[in-house]
Amino acid sequence: MNDTKIDAKLVPVPIPAIQLDHISRHYTMGASSVRAVDDLSLVVAQNEFLALLGSSGSGKSTLLNLIGGLDRPTSGSIVSNGQNIATLSSLDLARYRRNTVGMIFQSFNLLTRMTLEENVELPLRLAEVDRAERAGRVREALERVRLTHRLGHRPVELSGGEQQRVAIARALVNRPKILLADEPTGNLDSATGEAILTLLQEQTKYGMTIVMVTHERALAEKFADRLAIMGDGKLLSTSAARSLAQ
Amino acid sequence: MKARDLTDLALRNLREAVFRNALTTLGVAVGVASLVAMLSLGVGLQELASKRLSQSGLFDTILVTPKNSFRGGGRPQRDEQPGKPIRALDEDARKEIEKLPNVIEVYPQIRFFTEVRFNNKPFATVVAGMPESSKNSGSFDGMKGRFFSAPAANEAILQIEFAKELSEQPDSLIGQELILRYAERQALQPNAVGSAESSGGFSVVPKELRLKIIGVVETEPAAGYGGYGNARLLIPLQTAATLRAAQVNDLRDIVRDSAANKTTYASLSVRAKAPSQVEALEASIKNLGFNAFSLLDASKSLRTFFSVFDSLLGIFGTLALAVATLGIVNTLVMSILERRREIGVLKALGAADSDVQRLFFVEAGVMGLLGGILGVTFGWLLGRAVTYGTNVYLHRQNLNSIELSSVPWWLVLAALGFGVLVSLAAGLYPASRAAKLNPVDALRYE
Numbered sequence: 001m002n003d004t005k006i007d008a009k010l011v012p013v014p015i016p017a018i019q020l021d022h023i024s025r026h027y028t029m030g031a032s033s034v035r036a037v038d039d040l041s042l043v044v045a046q047n048e049f050l051a052l053l054g055s056s057g058s059g060k061s062t063l064l065n066l067i068g069g070l071d072r073p074t075s076g077s078i079v080s081n082g083q084n085i086a087t088l089s090s091l092d093l094a095r096y097r098r099n100t101v102g103m104i105f106q107s108f109n110l111l112t113r114m115t116l117e118e119n120v121e122l123p124l125r126l127a128e129v130d131r132a133e134r135a136g137r138v139r140e141a142l143e144r145v146r147l148t149h150r151l152g153h154r155p156v157e158l159s160g161g162e163q164q165r166v167a168i169a170r171a172l173v174n175r176p177k178i179l180l181a182d183e184p185t186g187n188l189d190s191a192t193g194e195a196i197l198t199l200l201q202e203q204t205k206y207g208m209t210i211v212m213v214t215h216e217r218a219l220a221e222k223f224a225d226r227l228a229i230m231g232d233g234k235l236l237s238t239s240a241a242r243s244l245a246q
Numbered sequence: 247m248k249a250r251d252l253t254d255l256a257l258r259n260l261r262e263a264v265f266r267n268a269l270t271t272l273g274v275a276v277g278v279a280s281l282v283a284m285l286s287l288g289v290g291l292q293e294l295a296s297k298r299l300s301q302s303g304l305f306d307t308i309l310v311t312p313k314n315s316f317r318g319g320g321r322p323q324r325d326e327q328p329g330k331p332i333r334a335l336d337e338d339a340r341k342e343i344e345k346l347p348n349v350i351e352v353y354p355q356i357r358f359f360t361e362v363r364f365n366n367k368p369f370a371t372v373v374a375g376m377p378e379s380s381k382n383s384g385s386f387d388g389m390k391g392r393f394f395s396a397p398a399a400n401e402a403i404l405q406i407e408f409a410k411e412l413s414e415q416p417d418s419l420i421g422q423e424l425i426l427r428y429a430e431r432q433a434l435q436p437n438a439v440g441s442a443e444s445s446g447g448f449s450v451v452p453k454e455l456r457l458k459i460i461g462v463v464e465t466e467p468a469a470g471y472g473g474y475g476n477a478r479l480l481i482p483l484q485t486a487a488t489l490r491a492a493q494v495n496d497l498r499d500i501v502r503d504s505a506a507n508k509t510t511y512a513s514l515s516v517r518a519k520a521p522s523q524v525e526a527l528e529a530s531i532k533n534l535g536f537n538a539f540s541l542l543d544a545s546k547s548l549r550t551f552f553s554v555f556d557s558l559l560g561i562f563g564t565l566a567l568a569v570a571t572l573g574i575v576n577t578l579v580m581s582i583l584e585r586r587r588e589i590g591v592l593k594a595l596g597a598a599d600s601d602v603q604r605l606f607f608v609e610a611g612v613m614g615l616l617g618g619i620l621g622v623t624f625g626w627l628l629g630r631a632v633t634y635g636t637n638v639y640l641h642r643q644n645l646n647s648i649e650l651s652s653v654p655w656w657l658v659l660a661a662l663g664f665g666v667l668v669s670l671a672a673g674l675y676p677a678s679r680a681a682k683l684n685p686v687d688a689l690r691y692e
Contacts, residue, residue: 070594070685091598098596109591109689113262123595125251170595 016079017178017209018044018067023076023086025062025233036062037073038233046177049201049210051220051241054230060213061182063230067211068101068180069093081177098127102171106183108163110155116142116166117151123174141173142166145199161192168199179203181212185219197223247601256608263581270577271617277570278621278665281563282657283628288556290629290652295548305521308528310335310343310352310514311537333535335511343516346530348523353377354511356486357477358493363425364412371408373426374477375486379517388646391420391461398484402426402457408478409462419459426455426479428491450492457481464646567664570617571672574610578676582606582683589680590688599681606677607670614669618662625661626653 025037037059044050052060065071066078069085072093077084081100088096097103102123110119120138129137142148145165155163164184171179181200185193193216200210201223214220220227221241229236247255260267312335333339344352356375361368380386381393386403394401402424409416412424429450463480493512516531516538518524524540531538582589589602629651637647 065686068594070689091600094593094596094598094601097594103594105689109587109594111588111591113258122592125255126247126592126596126601128248128251174596 015046016043017046017048017081018042018211019077019079020063020067021077021079023066023073023078025059025066025071026074035233037066039076040230040233040235041076042228042235042238044209044211046209047204047207049204049223049225050212051224051227052211052213052230053215053217053220053227054236055215058230059233060230062233064180064182064211064213067178068103069097070103098123099174100176101178101180102174102176104164104167104171104179104181104184106186108155108160108167108187110163110166110170112155115152115154116147116158119155119166120170120173123170127174129174137173138169141169144172144203145169159192160188161195164188164192164196165199168196168203172203177207177209179208179210181210183213183215185214185216193219194222247597247604252601252604252608253612256605256612259581259585259605260609260612263584266577266580267613270573271613271620273570273573274567274614274617274665274669275570275620275624277563277567277668278618278661279624279628280566281560281664282622282625282653282661283632283651284559284563285556285657285661286625286629286651286653287632288552288559289654289657290633290650292552292556293652294648294650295552305541306518306524307540308516308518308524308531309539310516310531311512311539312510313535313537335514335536339534339536340511340514342534343514343531343536346527348519348527350517350519351377351379352514352516353379353483354487355513355515356483356491356493357512358428358491360426360428360491362479363427364422368427369408369411371479372477373428373479373481373486373491375483376403376480377483377515386461386463389461389463390417391459393461394482395460397482398488399482400455400457400485401460401482403461403463403480404459405478405480406462406464416462420461422459423456424459426457426481428453428455428489431490431492448492453489455489464644567668571668574613574669574672575675577613578606578610578673579679581609582676582680585680586683586688589683590685590690593683593685594689602683603677603681606680607673610669610673610677611666614666614672615662617669618665621665622653622658622661626651629653 020040020042022039022041023037024035024039027034027036040059040063052063054060062071066073067080069080069088073086076086078086080096083096085093085096111122114122117138120141121134124134124137138151139148142151145168147162147165147169150158150162155166158166164187168184179200184196184200188196197212197219200212204210210224212220212224217227224241226238226240228238313332340352340354343349354375357372359370359372361370363369376394378394378397386393389403391403394403404412404416404419406416409419413419430453431448432451516527518527528538528540592602592605633648633650636650640647
């Protein structure tokens with residue numbers, strides 16, 4: 001296991017975007033207790049693209065949900081964008097998910113009965129953005145994923161790659177500071193997967209911090225700045241991506 | 247989320263499962279319709295009964311009789327005080343009663359048994375004088391022909407059964423003439439028979455009067471307790487008064503020697519401004535020394551009966567709505583199961599618990615409102631249908647049509663409000679369940 005101190009030498013962390021301090025997430029399943037995340041500490045710098053790797057059940061998706069404010073830790077603190085989200089009220093946590101983070105999923109999670117434009121507009125509705133401003137924001141987000149020509153289509157009419165691009169546009173439309181991606185290439189072929197990760201990598205140019213869960217090490221090494229390996233709910237190691245090391 | 251966006255989203259969700267939501271809405275509509283139909287029938291019946299009863303004058307009329315009159319069956323007068331002189335019910339008494347507060351009119355009951363000749367055939371009947379006010383009392387609603395042209399016109403209205411005796415085609419009688427033969431009471435000449443003047447005696451002279459038949463009334467008109475019911479030939483009250491026809495009480499008055507030469511009345515009908523003033527007026531008349539009767543107590547019992555009747559109808563209607571409520575709960579709970587992943591996505595995108603809760607609430611409310619609007623329409627149509635069916639039956643029975651159901655504005659608004667409220671209450675559990683859904687579990691749901 002690599003020491004995080006060594007890690008700090010490899011990739012300097014000037015201003016942390018996310019700071020996880022001894023966080024745990026334990027579940028009770030019947031009589032037994034499952035330690036999905038177990039006393040984990042990690043710092044993600046601003047503008048960094050971090051890939052979370054690990055085998056199935058290693059706790060990487062749980063960790064991502066904790067950072068995304070979808071779940072609460074059993075113990076420890078998660079300071080994201082300057083606030084400890086572990087102590088936020090339910091309403092403030094919803095506000096955090098709405099304004100600070102954007103999430104994309106392996107299965108895209110687009111609402112099938114809505115058009116592409118309406119799907120991307122949904123976070124703006126939740127954030128109570130003025131109607132007049134919405135169309136411009138939707139177009140801007142779709143331009144960033146190069147998908148402005150199919151506004152009126154429904155998700156089922158799009159390819160997997162296009163659907164994931166719509167999901168990215170939806171995650172970007174509220175201009176979040178952190179983008180969380182849970183296996184974004186899991187349902188895509190390798191070429192499309194690479195195109196999607198290229199798109200994600202581009203977002204760091206806009207000052208965005210990205211945390212991505214994946215089990216495809218090669219892709220992670222190619223696109224991420226840093227890799228964090230998890231096993232049994234613990235952080236096993238962190239290292240700079242090969243591309244960066246080279 | 248803003249209200250407009252929330253409503254947009256809710257309507258979109260409802261449109262997506264249009265068939266199931268339409269069925270649920272229809273369930274609410276049936277519930278509201280049954281409630282509206284039941285209550286509209288209750289209200290309609292109450293209005294009908296109140297209208298008929300108030301028009302009949304049963305509850306705003308007091309029957310005044312002298313204390314020495316017979317109440318039937320020869321029973322002794324309970325409130326008669328021995329030794330105290332009995333007041334005659336004469337013109338002075340009539341004027342005195344007329345001056346009492348809240349009195350609209352005081353008119354005598356002129357009614358006598360006599361003979362009518364039509365086509366040279368004799369017919370026996372009871373003749374009654376009708377006050378001018380009876381024109382607007384509803385007693386003549388649905389009559390054939392018209393009401394008297396003047397308060398003292400030589401015109402007659404026949405009760406249908408009597409008209410049928412005169413002719414097989416009662417309607418054809420209108421415009422024809424009949425001859426009323428009656429016994430006119432004439433005061434005796436002073437020197438005619440001994441001490442006639444002091445005895446108050448009179449002679450009876452047979453007279454005739456030609457009357458033009460101007461109308462036939464289907465139902466027997468009534469004007470309060472002891473009113474002109476049972477009379478089958480109706481003439482204007484003033485015409486009846488000028489006839490000076492001998493009445494039943496004339497002979498009694500002679501025997502009792504109570505009224506001397508003065509005309510006395512067997513009874514007077516006193517109409518109060520409103521049924522609520524009858525009780526006080528009745529007491530005032532009794533204080534003047536007369537007997538007074540009204541049906542006020544019966545009116546109170548009737549109102550109580552209708553309140554209970556309406557409540558029962560309302561309970562039946564509400565039961566139907568309760569079943570519809572279960573339909574809403576079922577639809578929304580099913581919807582949560584189906585839209586679990588969607589709820590997870592909404593939460594992941596930043597929807598607060600309250601946003602999700604409100605979304606389900608609005609969906610329930612919209613179904614309730616639409617169901618309410620449809621239900622009120624269905625209920626109204628159902629009421630119309632029942633009224634129509636009843637009237638078809640009544641027409642076949644040669645009876646006048648009635649307005650059986652009534653949907654007043656308060657019932658429309660109450661039914662809509664009730665539909666929405668019940669739907670919102672039904673949405674309470676599903677909405678709260680949806681709001682509490684763990685986003686991680688919801689997103690994992692396939």
